[in-house]
Amino acid sequence: MKLFNLFRHDLTNGVLRWRYFAAAGLFLFPSLQMANLLLLLEETGTWMDFLFYAFQGLEPMVNLSSLKRVQLPISWLLMIGGCLFLNLDYLLHDLTSAGQQVLVRCNSRKAWYLSKCFWNTASCLVYFLIGIGTTLIVALLTGAEIVLTDTPTITFDLLMLQNPVTLTSVQAVCIALLLPLLTLVTINQIQMTLSLYVKPILSFLICISLLVIAVYVSTPFAVGNGAMVIRSGYLSESGIDPGFTCAVCVVIYLACVVLGTVRFQHTDILGIEE
Numbered sequence: 001m002k003l004f005n006l007f008r009h010d011l012t013n014g015v016l017r018w019r020y021f022a023a024a025g026l027f028l029f030p031s032l033q034m035a036n037l038l039l040l041l042e043e044t045g046t047w048m049d050f051l052f053y054a055f056q057g058l059e060p061m062v063n064l065s066s067l068k069r070v071q072l073p074i075s076w077l078l079m080i081g082g083c084l085f086l087n088l089d090y091l092l093h094d095l096t097s098a099g100q101q102v103l104v105r106c107n108s109r110k111a112w113y114l115s116k117c118f119w120n121t122a123s124c125l126v127y128f129l130i131g132i133g134t135t136l137i138v139a140l141l142t143g144a145e146i147v148l149t150d151t152p153t154i155t156f157d158l159l160m161l162q163n164p165v166t167l168t169s170v171q172a173v174c175i176a177l178l179l180p181l182l183t184l185v186t187i188n189q190i191q192m193t194l195s196l197y198v199k200p201i202l203s204f205l206i207c208i209s210l211l212v213i214a215v216y217v218s219t220p221f222a223v224g225n226g227a228m229v230i231r232s233g234y235l236s237e238s239g240i241d242p243g244f245t246c247a248v249c250v251v252i253y254l255a256c257v258v259l260g261t262v263r264f265q266h267t268d269i270l271g272i273e274e
Contacts, residue, residue, distance in 0.1 A: 006106055006115035014090045014119040020127045026082045027131035030054045030075045031138035038142065041154070047139040048150040049158075051176040054079065054135055056159060057228020060218035072215055073228075080184060080227060081208055083127045087188050088204050090123075091116050091195060113264040117257050120192050124185045132177070148173055159230050167234055174242050175232040179249075183227035186249040186256075187211070190223065193260040196267060220245040223252065 034053040038045045058073045094116075106112055139146065148169045156164045167175075187207055194203035214224025218231055218240060225231045226245040233239035 003111055003115065006111060007118055010094075010115050010119035011122065013094065014116075015122045015126055019086050020123065020130055022082060022086060023079075023127045023131040024134045026079050027054060027134040028138070030079075031135045033075075035138055035142045037158075038144070038154075041157075043151065043154060044143055044145060045139075045151055045154055046145045046147050046149060047136055048148055048172050048176060049154050050135040050139045050144065051132065052150055052155060052172075052229050053158060054131075055176055055180045055227055055229050057225075057230045058215055059230055060216065072212065076228070077208075077211060077215075079131065080187065080211055080224070083124055083184055083188060084191055084204055084207050086127065087120065087123055087191065088195075088200050090119065091192055092200060109265045110261055113261050114257075116192065117189065117260070120188050121185050124188050125181070128181050128184055150176075155235070159235060161235060165235050171234045171242075174246075175229050175234055179226040179232075179242060179245060182246060182249045183224060186253045187223050189253050189256040189260075193256040193263070196260055196263045220248045223249070 030053055031050055034045070034050050037053070038049070055076065056073075057076055058071070136146070150167060150172050152164055152166050155161070155167075187210065190210070191203050191207045194206055197203075198206075210222070211224045214222040214228075218225060220226070220240050225240055226242075226249055229235070231240050233241045
């Protein structure tokens with residue numbers, strides 16, 4: 001079986017699923033919150049302002065002695081964690097059903113697993129597009145300007161910056177679109193790789209824990225920081241360099257692909273229970 005047919009199988013059975021429209025609900029709540037905020041500020045805003053709000057994240061926790069500082073960006077965790085939950089079951093479910101026949105026909109464990117990596121990336125892209133599409137619809141309905149630049153005054157107030165910052169469209173796209181998507185793909189690849197070593201539910205909990213750690217620790221090595229606009233070096237001198245964050249995500253993603261491929265080639269698939 002050609003690799004193209006493997007991709008088509010995973011595209012049909014793993015990506016084209018109604019469940020990914022749950023992203024619309026998860027992205028709708030912060031979009032409505034931003035629309036209400038713009039109404040209070042008497043501003044029209046831009047679509048990028050909506051994306052900044054959705055992926056704003058939280059400043060690093062620096063003082064845990066105060067209970068007031070112990071908080072989590074629940075909406076952000078739901079958006080990132082929601083994709084993890086939706087992707088949790090496909091690999092092992094397919095392996096214990098029609099995927100076994102596909103694996104026998106292609107006669108290559110490596111090709112079969114690489115096809116699953118393709119599915120993982122494609123499903124994250126679909127989830128992300130549905131999510132940001134929801135923010136776009138809300139922005140249109142509220143009369144926001146559909147441009148790929150933020151409103152500096154809104155960003156300054158929203159993120160409580162020390163100094164006003166004017167971003168280019170490339171910088172805005174990098175921290176509000178590219179890095180969140182790359183982070184989403186990377187954390188899902190980590191989950192899929194871990195599911196070959198531990199129970200799927202445990203791999204999900206580990207990845208959620210990694211996201212929580214990222215809330216407390218501001219470093220590009222903590223996957224999750226890239227999906228938080230407030231942590232970007234474009235907005236603060238103490239922020240994280242977006243380019244380095246991007247490189248770290250790519251390295252982790254590729255490492256997970258290699259580790260997952262090696263593990264799957266030595267996995268007893270007959271002993272796997274659904």
